[in-house]
Amino acid sequence: DATAAATGNGEAVVHLFQWTWDAVANECTDFLGPRGFGAVKVSPPQEHVVIPYAEGGNHPWWxxxxPVSYRIDNTRRGTAEEFEAMVSTCADSGVKVYxxxxxxxxxxDGSGTGSAGTEWAKYDHPDLFGDGGAGYDRADFGPCYEEIADWNDKWEVQNCQLVGxxxxxxxxxxxxxxIRRYLNDLVDMGVAGFRVxxxxxxxxxxxxxxxxDLHExxxxxxxxxxxxxxxxxxxxxxxxxxxxxxVTAFDYQRDISGRFANGDISGLAHLPDYGGLSDEQATVFIDNHDSQRYHPTLTFKDGDRYYLATAFMLAHPYGTPVVMSSYDFGDNVTEGPPSTGSEPGNPAGWITEDADCSDSEWVCEHRHPAVAGMAAFRNATGDTPVVQRATDGASRLAFDRGDRGFAAFNASGGTWNLTADTALPDGSYENAAGSGTLTVADGRVSARVPANGAVALHVGGTCDDSAECGGGTDPG
Ligand code: ARE
Ligand code: CA
Structure with a gap:
């Protein structure tokens, strides 16, 4: 694929929530690597509790x-062999596993048998690595054994129990x-990062x-x-x-998702250090697996406006972007974390089958036409600065990324007929955030930016004279 050859893999992360290891491996090869995504974040790989679910025998994602132990040999997403094969397959495509x-x-609370067969009770996790050599007992917990009661008390928040x-x-x-042994075992297998x-x-x-002292x-x-x-x-x-x-920039998440939901985006060329987090320190996202259920400002359910926000996140240099990729959980939204067994409407089978983006239960936000090409845009534009080029009312914004890229976002219900200056070299470019070809001539670009859509042009996304633009790209 010419895109991969042109751009290599960069920093953009995709969270393949609940995907099996086999399905993640396939996605690295078929899509993430060739499109220039740099990493895939996967669900927790350690042995976990098995919570009986409502009718149908399914189990909740949470x-x-x-954790019951730090064994990775049998989770809902596959075996240890499948996990290791995924890590190396993804590396072959230049994709890191986080x-x-x-x-x-x-x-x-309670007791039971974990997903890999280890017996557990709340303060008794007798076999952490499957070799009988290490366990946790009551003395390894605490010093607080109560649920967090006062969230304004730092000591409680850090030492007492989160949701019990x-x-x-x-x-x-x-x-x-x-804990370090668990993390280092994963690093030794090739895992390249952690969401803590x-x-x-x-x-x-x-x-x-x-x-x-984590390993190299x-x-x-x-x-x-x-x-x-x-x-x-x-x-x-x-x-x-x-x-x-x-650090996860939830202030970014709330602000950016809220602004895209409200069509209030013209001021977003230059972003603050959200929560005091610099560009280098912030991990950014439009939604995550919690917010889409508990505080759903903007998710795949909102359609084009959501994908527009995701394209913006990838086009703007602030932070390290994580693209959420979900399964469809229906109308199952709560105001806070669910209590055990209380999540209705999560049909059996969804969270253990291999994901396939032709199957509507797996949403595959990362493959949406507004998103799929934007890792390549990010890779091509690197650290180049944002230069604002146009606004039109509150809902429209266009900027350059140095002389490497140009992007325009239209969070309104009508087409934006835009003409703007750009430092992008004259030529013909594929729209990385949609379809079609745009021309830069005499330092200006003219675009019909679709309602609730974007255009994004970048160096390396130039149309070859002979090639049909819209299919591949010309790395030259
Ligand atoms: C489940 C049941 C609970 C039960 C518990 C123990 O739902 O009813 O008491 O098990 O038996 C996920 C689910 C939880 C689930 C848990 C374990 O969301 O519902 O509990 O798995 O199975 C705070 C934390 C933040 C945390 C959020 C959810 O600070 O770290 O709450 N997010 C992570 C994950 C979650 C995960 C966990 C942590 C636990 O992303 O998916 O929980 O590993 C304010 C505060 C925040 C607070 C937020 C809560 O904004 O400032 O600190 O976040 O409210 O909305
Ligand atoms: Ca703690």
Whole structure:
């Protein structure tokens, strides 16, 4: 594929939520690698609780977030062999695998048998690596054994229990060593990064200690990429965690998704450091697997406007972008986390079958025509600065990315007939955020930007004289 040859793989991440390892591997080969996406974030790979579900025998997605052990040999998404094959297949396509690392806690109340067959109780996880050599017992949890009650009390938020999940004593060197062993085992398999789940609930200096000597990533080299899930507030700011890796910019998520939902985007050429997070420190996203259920400002259910926001995220240099890729969970939206067994309308089978983007249950936001070409745009534009070129009312915005790219966003219901200056070299360019060809002549571009759509042109996306533009691209 010419696109891959032209651009290589960059920083854009796709979260293939709940996809099986086999399906992720196929997507790396068929789509993510060739399109220049740099990484895929996968669901937590460790052994998890098995929660009986409503009729139909299905299980809720959130059982993944209750570790029983650090074995990866049997989760809802596949075997250890399939996991390792996925990591190497993705690397062959230049795509890094990022793991969702659940390190703050283990299971909730009760007891049972985990997905790989390990017996567990809330404060008893006797066999962490499947070799009988290490376990957690009550002394490895705490110091608080109650649920977080006062969210304005930093000590409670970090040491008590998030939704009743047994909170690990991450001050304890033995606990740190077990977590580090889990992460390093993954790195040794080729895992190149981690989303640290519930990082806000682990004291920041403990995160620093746990991550301090992670192994070098095979194939790609360097330390694993880290992004920490922190929903910052006055009690615990995002910036508490910046010494240890990137941090999820929920303030960006709320602002950008809200503005695209409201058609209020003309001021977005230059973005603030959301929550105090610099461009280099922020992980950005339009929605994630929690927000799309609990606070759904803008999701795939909103159609074109959602994809427009995602294209904007990929076109604008602020932060490291994560594209959400979902399964259709119907009308199942709640105001807060669901209680056990309370999620109706999540049909059996959806979250364990291999994903296939021709199957409507897997939404595959990352393959949408407004999104699919935008990793290549991001790769082509690199760190070049944003130069605003046009606005029209509150809902329309166009900017250059240095002399590497030009993009226009139209969050209104009518076509935007736009003529603007651009530093992009004269020539004919494929629209990376839609279809068709646009011409830059005498330093100006004219475009009909569709209602609730975008155009995005970049160097390397130039139409070859002989080739039909709209299919492939000419790397020359
Ligand atoms: C489930 C049941 C619970 C039950 C528990 C234990 O739903 O009723 O008590 O199990 O038996 C996911 C689900 C949870 C689920 C959990 C474990 O969302 O419903 O609990 O898995 O199976 C806070 C945290 C943030 C967290 C969000 C959800 O700070 O870290 O809450 N997000 C991550 C993941 C989740 C995951 C977990 C953490 C746990 O992304 O998917 O939970 O591993 C304000 C605060 C925020 C707070 C937010 C909650 O904004 O500032 O800090 O986020 O409200 O909306
Ligand atoms: Ca904790």
């Amino acid at each position: 059982q993944d977030y209750q 793991v969702d690392a659940v390190i703050n806690h283990m299971t909730g 999940l047994a909170d690990l004593d991450t001050a304890d060197p033995r606990v740190r060593a077990q 789940d519930a990082a806000k609930h682990v004291p920041e200096e403990h995160i620093g200690a746990i991550l301090s 990533v095979p194939v790609f080299g360097g330390r694993p990429e880290i992004y920490q899930e922190v929903i910052g507030d006055q009690t615990i700011p995002y910036t508490a965690y910046t010494p240890y890796g990137d």
